[in-house]
Amino acid sequence: MIELPLVTELLLAFSLTLALIFAYLTVMERDLIRAVVFSAGQSIAFAYAYYLLFAPDIVLAYIAVGVGIYSMILIFAISKTERYEKV
């Protein structure tokens, strides 16, 4: 009924929509620790999109860098500076 390329494209559209929602929540959030958590969620949505686009090397590199290294460097920086942003 539904053939294989259509299933791949539906899942790609779903993962990119999820990334857009997480990115919007990241930019609009005033508490910086929550913004870092939303940014990690957006990285996971992008990693799922890379898996559906048949790129396994990039999935390995991007999950380690996006979820592990970015989140930890930003949390160290936030703990040494301020936590809330004054809009």
Place this chain on the structure above:
Amino acid sequence: MTATKALEEERTHGAIIGVGIAILLMLTIAAVILGATGYTPSEKIRPLAQFYLYYAMNIFKKELWAATPEAVNSMVWDYRGYDTLFETSVFFLAVIGAVAVLRLPGVKDVSTKGIFSGRGLSLIVKVVTKFIVAFILIVAISIAIHGNLTPGGGFQAGAAVSIATLVALVAFSRIFLEERHVTTKLMLPIRVIGVVGIGLVALAPAIIALTGTFAFAMQNQPKVWAPNFGFPPGFGDFWFSGNQFYYNFLEFLAVGAGFTVIYLMYSIPELIYKEVLKKK
């Protein structure tokens, strides 16, 4: 009054530049939708990509092959090797820059003995972390060594092994790592060994070319116009793919040690900095 007016002018200036960049990127994507790079997504790929896919593991035409069944790794280290060489040097310089900005003046290595005290995290976290650190180390070494046969390679393995150090740093404390000699004094020489090793393996054919034959730097297999020098692709069951095995392992050492140095420098608590800056 003029100070705030100049401020407002600069802010709108910045906003106009930002919006201009955004419109430029959006027009690029719109051009691709309307067919600037051919009809995307198409059922055929470009002739250059077909060339790389056909000749990456072509045992019938050994003048152009790269001796590795994984096309992406063959392009990272053999067909487009100079990109990776300079990317490694950019990463090296970034770690030097970050360490130089956050360095304490006059102090060589910081020890956080006696600053923290307490029970730490719960027992479940500590036991599970011990298992997880061992598994991550094994998986990272496997990704580095099998980089020319399965998805993986040098940089992916280096990023994964730094996650093991990070998890041990967060669940236990920095003293735990210092007592096992995982300090910046040990990691900086490992990083230098990795990067210098990559440079030597890249320059080895050019040094051998001084004796009369024709070989170029970063040469993997013997080519049509340089047929006298090449790394051996494998012995029986063990497949080296020329010099890509050595490149993957040395890049794993360099990247893993580089990330560990960044974590150890960032996790020094602020009390030490305030003490040192107050004494000056």
Place this chain on the structure above:
Amino acid sequence: MTTLSQVLWIYMYLTLIGLIAVAVYGIVRRPNLIKKIIALSILGDTANTFIIFIGFRRGLATVPILPTLNPTLEQLIAFKNTAVDPLPQCLVLTAIVINMSVTAFLTALAIQLYRLYGTLDVRETAKLKG
């Protein structure tokens, strides 16, 4: 290609345009330096995804990895006709490393700025000129 597929592809490109707009808004209008660094990383990842979209092959597509060490000629020709473009993936790996190096250096500079001036708000730091 059916019309549902065409609509889905255009929708995906419009999502990428929306991500660029959100990231540039975050860089320009948010006053905290850490928030600007987070938005810059979103912009870089969107550009990488767009590059891999260009190299995608519709229909029968496979990973660009050959499963055997002794391929026959028919296997090589079938591999050439069904695998996804491997060249954008090689360039995106380099781009990921360089973006991450720049982000690590920028956070080191932001921490040092906080120690010297006591604030990370760009509106107050801009008043300190002259």
